[in-house]
Each structure stands twice: as structure tokens, then as C-alpha cells.
Amino acid sequence: MRADNQTKMTKTQLYTFLGLTLIVLASACNRSANGIDEEPLVKINETVLSRGMVYQAIPNSLSPEDSAVFAQDYINRWIRSELLMSKAELNLTPEEKDVDNLLEEYRRSLIIHQYQQKLLDQKYSPLITGSEIKKYYNQMEDNFKLSEPIIKGVFVIVPQSAPNIEELKELYRSEDSEDLVELEAYCFQNAKKYEVFLDHWLTMDEINKRLPEPINRTERYIKNNTYYHTSDSLNQYFLSIREFHLANELAPLEFVEEKIKAILLNKKRLEFIKQLETDLYEEALKNKNIKFY
Numbered sequence: 001m002r003a004d005n006q007t008k009m010t011k012t013q014l015y016t017f018l019g020l021t022l023i024v025l026a027s028a029c030n031r032s033a034n035g036i037d038e039e040p041l042v043k044i045n046e047t048v049l050s051r052g053m054v055y056q057a058i059p060n061s062l063s064p065e066d067s068a069v070f071a072q073d074y075i076n077r078w079i080r081s082e083l084l085m086s087k088a089e090l091n092l093t094p095e096e097k098d099v100d101n102l103l104e105e106y107r108r109s110l111i112i113h114q115y116q117q118k119l120l121d122q123k124y125s126p127l128i129t130g131s132e133i134k135k136y137y138n139q140m141e142d143n144f145k146l147s148e149p150i151i152k153g154v155f156v157i158v159p160q161s162a163p164n165i166e167e168l169k170e171l172y173r174s175e176d177s178e179d180l181v182e183l184e185a186y187c188f189q190n191a192k193k194y195e196v197f198l199d200h201w202l203t204m205d206e207i208n209k210r211l212p213e214p215i216n217r218t219e220r221y222i223k224n225n226t227y228y229h230t231s232d233s234l235n236q237y238f239l240s241i242r243e244f245h246l247a248n249e250l251a252p253l254e255f256v257e258e259k260i261k262a263i264l265l266n267k268k269r270l271e272f273i274k275q276l277e278t279d280l281y282e283e284a285l286k287n288k289n290i291k292f293y
Contacts, residue, residue, distance in 0.1 A: 041075065044082040049075065116273055124272050126265050133260050137253050144251045149219055150201040154183070154240040155210070157193040165236065172238045173227055192235060198242060201255045211237055219246050 042049045057074050058067050089097070137144065154172050162168070164186070171183040180196065187194035193210070204222070208214035212232040215221050221228070223246070228239040245252065284290045 042079060044079065045086055047082055049078050049082075116276070119276060120269065120272065124269070126268060128261050128264050128268075132264060133257055134253065136260050136264060137256065141250055144256045146245055146247050146249050146251045149204045149222055149244060149246050150251070150255060151204060151207070151222060151241050152198050152201055152243040154238075154242070155193070155195045155197070155207065156183075156187055156191055156238040157210070157235050158187075158191050158238075159235055160231070160233070162190045162236070168238065169229070172240050175242070201245075201252065207239065222246075 039051045040048045041051055041054060054071050054074055058070055062070055156168070156172055158165075158168065168183075168186060171179050171186060174180070174183075184194070184196070204215070204218045208218070211230065212235075213230070215228060222241055222244045226241050228237075228241070230237050245255075281290075
């Protein structure tokens with residue numbers, strides 16, 4: 001009950017705070033001089049949240065309306081955090097509350113990470129060649145088996161009222177480059193969605209999500225059919241399947257190229273950091289900065 005009452009008081013006091021904040025912003029007065037910074041908003045036991053603390057937490061880029069929402073959320077989070085902290089202080093043993101070692105270890109980890117990142121930014125120039133990608137792909141083929149079918153093709157959605165549907169049926173099936181140009185012109189005028197993905201792969205799950213109903217027995221369908229046409233009360237859907245790979249087949253290199261690049265980049269970063277540690281160790285030994293007892 002006490003926490004609920006404090007929350008209600010906070011919401012009431014918030015409007016006063018916001019009004020004062022807007023006045024301060026408009027008049028560009030010195031907040032410390034008129035005491036606004038030090039005025040309390042909430043007090044839990046002996047801990048006080050002042051107007052100035054909330055004011056400083058609000059990002060400068062926010063509108064007055066968004067500032068109000070941010071301030072209310074900040075105050076509510078502060079209350080909940082302080083109540084939890086008070087209970088923790090009462091119910092934990094001195095040993096359980098002794099977190100100095102944890103804090104020091106966390107501080108060390110953060111500082112080391114910052115230094116490593118700074119060196120990576122300054123000295124590390126990631127370059128992954130096509131030959132490296134292909135070599136990794138060939139060595140790790142078992143890691144690149146497809147979990148679902150993928151296709152290349154053409155996908156079109158047009159409203160039921162679209163003109164010349166028979167012409168569209170011919171164009172989306174054609175592999176002639178001139179017909180693709182005509183298809184693009186038609187879709188520019190009439191389509192709700194038009195995608196020619198002949199130069200990259202899409203999963204059948206991505207296609208099925210765009211259809212009113214997913215294609216049943218997907219793998220069997222794409223093995224035995226080149227075209228798919230369906231409709232609902234609003235639209236007609238056309239899919240032309242030009243190439244496909246089935247689940248458990250080796251994924252084409254182009255489909256997993258970015259994934260391999262990310263793996264190799266991370267591997268090189270780790271190697272760079274490991275070499276850094278080795279160089280620092282050897283330098284310290286050389287300069288006799290390490291003494292073994």
C-alpha cells in the first residue's frame with residue numbers, strides 16, 4: 001500500500017514538475033539559483049529523487065509530450081528500484097551484499113573490452129577475400145545444409161480489379177528479357193507487389209508468408225511445378241519458380257556468403273586480440289615488467 005500511495009503522489013507531483021520544467025526552458029533561467037534542481041519529487045526512507053535528477057535524465061531531443069512520458073516512466077522505475085534495493089539491504093547478509101570483487105572484475109572486463117575495441121578500430125583492417133570464403137565453404141560443407149527450400153523467380157500481387165490479367169499470366173511465366181521489361185511496366189502501373197529475384201535466393205517460408213494460404217507440401221510442389229497462381233477476395237498472386245534447392249541440400253555459396261563472411265571476420269578479430277595478448281606478454285618479459293617468484 002505504501003508503494004502505491006507514493007506512486008500516486010508522484011503522478012500528481014509530476015504535472016507540477018513538468019510545468020516548472022517548461023517555464024525554465026522558456027525563460028532560460030538558472031535552475032540552481034531558483035532551487036528547482038533541489039526540490040524533492042519522491043522520498044523513500046532516506047533516499048530522495050529531486051526534480052533536477054529527473055530533468056537531467058530527460059534527453060534534449062524529446063518533445064514536451066515525449067518528455068512527460070519519459071519523466072513519468074523514469075520516476076516509476078526509480079521508485080520500484082529503490083523499494084527493491086531497500087528490501088535487498090534488509091534481507092541479504094553482509095557476505096551476500098559484498099560485491100566489491102564482482103564490481104572490480106566487471107570494471108576490469110569493461111576497460112579491457114574498451115581497449116581492445118579501440119585497437120580494433122585503429123589497427124585492424126578486416127578484409128575477407130572471395131577465395132577465403134570459398135575455401136571455408138568447401139571445408140565446412142556439412143554446416144551449410146539447407147533447413148528449408150529456397151527459390152529464385154518472380155512474384156507478383158495485383159488487385160482483383162487489375163486489367164489484362166491474361167497478358168500478366170503470359171508475362172510472369174516468360175523468361176524472355178523483353179517480356180520481363182513489359183512485366184515491369186505492367187506491374188509499375190497495376191501491382192501491389194512486384195519482385196524479380198533472379199539474382200538472389202528467397203526461402204519458401206518468405207514466399208508463403210505473402211500468400212493468403214501457404215503452398216501445401218512445399219517441396220513436392222516446387223519439384224513438380226514451375227508456376228503458382230492463387231487468389232483471395234482482394235488480390236491475385238502469381239509465382240514463377242526458375243531455380244530451387246530443397247531442404248538438406250548443400251546451400252548455394254551465394255546464399256550463405258554473408259554468413260561465412262561474418263564467421264571469418266569474427267575469427268580474424270579473435271586472432272587479432274589473441275596476438276595482441278601474446279605481443280604484450282612478450283614485450284613485458286623483454287622489459288622485465290613481469291617477475292616470477
